[in-house]
Amino acid sequence: MRGALLILKKEFLELSKDRRTLFFTFVMPLILYPLMFAILGRLGDRDAAARAALPSRVCLEDPGQVLAPLLRDDPARFQVVPRPAGDLRQGLRDRKLELALAVDPRGAEKLARHEPLALRVWYDGSDEASKLALERFRSRLGRQELAWVQAALASLGGVPQMAQPVQLETVDTGDMGLFVGKLIGSLLPYLLMIMMYAGAMQHGIYATAGEKERGTLLSLLATRLPRSQIIIGKLLYIFAIGILSALVNLLSMAVSVARLVGAEAPGAATAAAGTTASAAATAGGLAALATPQVLGLTFLLMVPLGLFFANFILLGGIQARNTLEASTALTPGIFVVLLLGVFSMAPGIEKLRCLPYVPVLNVSLAIRKLFSQQANPLEYLVALVMTVALAGCMTWISVRMLNRESALFRL
Amino acid sequence: MIQLTDLHKTFLVKDRKGRGQRRVEAVRGVSLRVAPGEIYGLLGPNGAGKSTTLRMIAGLLHPDQGRVEVCGVDAARHPEQARAMVGYLATDLGVYLRFTPRELLRMFGAFQGLEARAADQRGMELLTQLGLADFAEVRMEGFSSGQRQKVSIARALLHDPRVVVFDEPTTGLDVLTAKTVLDLLRAMRAEGRSIVVSTHVMPMVESICDRVGILFDGVLHGDAAPGALCRSWGVASLDEVFFRLAEEARP
Numbered sequence: 001m002r003g004a005l006l007i008l009k010k011e012f013l014e015l016s017k018d019r020r021t022l023f024f025t026f027v028m029p030l031i032l033y034p035l036m037f038a039i040l041g042r043l044g045d046r047d048a049a050a051r052a053a054l055p056s057r058v059c060l061e062d063p064g065q066v067l068a069p070l071l072r073d074d075p076a077r078f079q080v081v082p083r084p085a086g087d088l089r090q091g092l093r094d095r096k097l098e099l100a101l102a103v104d105p106r107g108a109e110k111l112a113r114h115e116p117l118a119l120r121v122w123y124d125g126s127d128e129a130s131k132l133a134l135e136r137f138r139s140r141l142g143r144q145e146l147a148w149v150q151a152a153l154a155s156l157g158g159v160p161q162m163a164q165p166v167q168l169e170t171v172d173t174g175d176m177g178l179f180v181g182k183l184i185g186s187l188l189p190y191l192l193m194i195m196m197y198a199g200a201m202q203h204g205i206y207a208t209a210g211e212k213e214r215g216t217l218l219s220l221l222a223t224r225l226p227r228s229q230i231i232i233g234k235l236l237y238i239f240a241i242g243i244l245s246a247l248v249n250l251l252s253m254a255v256s257v258a259r260l261v262g263a264e265a266p267g268a269a270t271a272a273a274g275t276t277a278s279a280a281a282t283a284g285g286l287a288a289l290a291t292p293q294v295l296g297l298t299f300l301l302m303v304p305l306g307l308f309f310a311n312f313i314l315l316g317g318i319q320a321r322n323t324l325e326a327s328t329a330l331t332p333g334i335f336v337v338l339l340l341g342v343f344s345m346a347p348g349i350e351k352l353r354c355l356p357y358v359p360v361l362n363v364s365l366a367i368r369k370l371f372s373q374q375a376n377p378l379e380y381l382v383a384l385v386m387t388v389a390l391a392g393c394m395t396w397i398s399v400r401m402l403n404r405e406s407a408l409f410r411l
Numbered sequence: 412m413i414q415l416t417d418l419h420k421t422f423l424v425k426d427r428k429g430r431g432q433r434r435v436e437a438v439r440g441v442s443l444r445v446a447p448g449e450i451y452g453l454l455g456p457n458g459a460g461k462s463t464t465l466r467m468i469a470g471l472l473h474p475d476q477g478r479v480e481v482c483g484v485d486a487a488r489h490p491e492q493a494r495a496m497v498g499y500l501a502t503d504l505g506v507y508l509r510f511t512p513r514e515l516l517r518m519f520g521a522f523q524g525l526e527a528r529a530a531d532q533r534g535m536e537l538l539t540q541l542g543l544a545d546f547a548e549v550r551m552e553g554f555s556s557g558q559r560q561k562v563s564i565a566r567a568l569l570h571d572p573r574v575v576v577f578d579e580p581t582t583g584l585d586v587l588t589a590k591t592v593l594d595l596l597r598a599m600r601a602e603g604r605s606i607v608v609s610t611h612v613m614p615m616v617e618s619i620c621d622r623v624g625i626l627f628d629g630v631l632h633g634d635a636a637p638g639a640l641c642r643s644w645g646v647a648s649l650d651e652v653f654f655r656l657a658e659e660a661r662p
Contacts (some may be wrong), residue, residue, distance in 0.1 A: 003522075006518075006521050006522060010507075010518050013510075013514070013518070014507060014509050014510070017509035017510065017550070018509060214503075214505075214508075215501065215502075215503020215504060215505045216503075216505045216506070216507055217505075218471065218499075218501045218503060218505055219499075219501065219505030219506075219519075219563070219566060219567075220505075220522070221471055222469050222470075222471060222494060222497070222499040222501070222567075223494065223519065223522040223523055224491050224492075224494050224495040224522070224523055224524060224570075225491075225522050226491055405472055405473065406423070409471075409472065
């Protein structure tokens with residue numbers, strides 16, 4: 001094993017000499033994700049604040065003047081605008097208005113006769129401003145309906161409180177930490193796989209096909225180190241880079257996502273002070289969820305999975321004649337990993353009975369369950385044992401295959 | 412001492428259309444012996460099997476048939492033991508450009524089982540001998556090909572090997588650097604090492620080699636002292652022997 005560790009040391013020493021690669025591999029993600037999410041969050045907050053500060057533009061067709069006074073009385077929230085030329089839908093799409101209302105022309109008479117008032121509303125569900133306008137209108141209309149019913153009850157000699165016989169109080173018991181944990185738990189396996197593979201791939205190619213291309217592999221093979229040790233040393237390097245790269249990216253991304261989601265999760269306050277408090281609560285909740293035990297168990301699963309990927313990269317890299325050939329051989333692997341990741345994120349996938357026995361995917365499932373506090377010890381154990389066995393087999397195959405002259409001296 | 416007995420080596424290469432594979436016999440029945448304190452020159456055109464033969468001596472390739480002995484050790488059975496006694500210089504220089512020569516030599520010293528201090532000391536001796544001591548702490552990215560070649564030679568000789576195998580050691584070097592390399596080869600011969608050198612440079616062979624062999628299509632011709640070879644063919648120079656052999660070997 002001493003030879004393999006010497007090779008590992010050599011690879012890291014070589015990496016340490018390349019400050020640019022070090023920066024892009026390990027420092028950049030630490031800066032990039034918080035920056036990206038901070039900008040996204042800030043832009044989102046600014047947009048929401050701007051929407052809340054402006055009145056919603058409403059096109060109102062109300063010949064009987066049933067609803068017009070309601071909207072005109074609240075200029076801070078509604079601005080009645082003339083009907084745009086052409087189709088209303090196009091007007092909404094072109095952002096000339098946020099809401100369009102058409103009231104029954106005989107609405108006033110119907111109300112007087114205590115008959116239902118027909119009202120049609122057009123809004124754009126894909127536009128946040130339009131959804132806000134609808135929400136504002138519903139709230140205003142609700143209050144008005146209550147007033148109408150209370151007035152009708154009063155005229156009949158009833159008690160106004162009968163208009164709202166039930167006082168509903170809702171209590172949100174959702175744990176913000178658990179919510180974020182579930183979200184990160186479903187994203188984590190996907191991110192883990194992508195980052196581990198993509199992070200290790202370029203370094204793996206440099207350390208394998210790159211050595212062939214630069215003519216340095218021969219000088220290594222000419223030393224007294226056994227070939228198997230050289231191969232294992234390179235495998236350890238690719239594996240270590242994959243794990244480190246995934247950890248740095250994930251750490252940075254998890255903190256950034258937790259902050260962002262904490263501010264926007266259901267039930268979170270929207271006021272500035274409330275947002276900060278909610279983010280702090282989320283961070284606390286997430287910290288309680290991502291216990292050292294959960295993180296340790298996740299890392300334990302990452303080790304054999306990372307080794308499996310490292311073997312795959314090593315096999316593709318060292319058998320290639322040059323870096324271009326290695327790149328061509330290994331890049332499709334990213335799409336396979338992407339596909340596996342997307343599959344593991346699919347809603348309801350955890351209910352598939354065969355999933356705990358499908359290699360790689362069972363790792364996703366186990367991590368997902370760990371983070372959502374639904375861990376099943378047996379499923380976890382099966383995933384771990386299967387992945388260890390898979391990584392072990394791959395290592396055995398790699399060392400045997402790459403020990404051959406035809407792999408190292410491919411013509 | 413090096414002893415090659417009836418070496419054969421075949422490779423599978425892509426055929427001309429790139430669809431299937433065909434077998435190429437790179438080395439066919441090569442036998443030779445290099446005694447301690449002797450420089451053996453291996454000549455031949457490109458693709459004649461010189462590098463393959465040298466790689467088999469260095470324990471990088473295993474012969475399909477035949478036997479390679481390095482100082483009495485069977486290189487096929489005990490490749491690590493054999494490689495420990497061989498200093499191999501490939502045509503590709505094989506230096507890690509991000510390292511300084513000192514770092515590279517320290518690292519290869521560790522690979523060859525040397526203590527860090529011993530590797531450092533031996534490395535500096537070699538760098539001084541090759542005129543590179545002042546560049547020991549400079550990253551090799553800006554080195555000329557001659558400087559890289561010198562570092563590569565130092566790397567090959569770091570573990571004080573009894574057998575030296577140099578594949579085209581003066582290719583692409585200026586006259587002064589080439590002279591340094593030739594002087595080093597002479598010095599190593601004087602120390603009693605067995606040396607095999609492959610080259611295309613005939614004057615170099617005539618000036619330093621004790622015996623030469625000429626490879627054509629994997630078959631060794633000649634195997635004699637340069638002067639004796641010229642006399643046996645009745646010609647004045649090795650160049651002419653080479654041309655005559657090339658004509659004879661042509662199908």
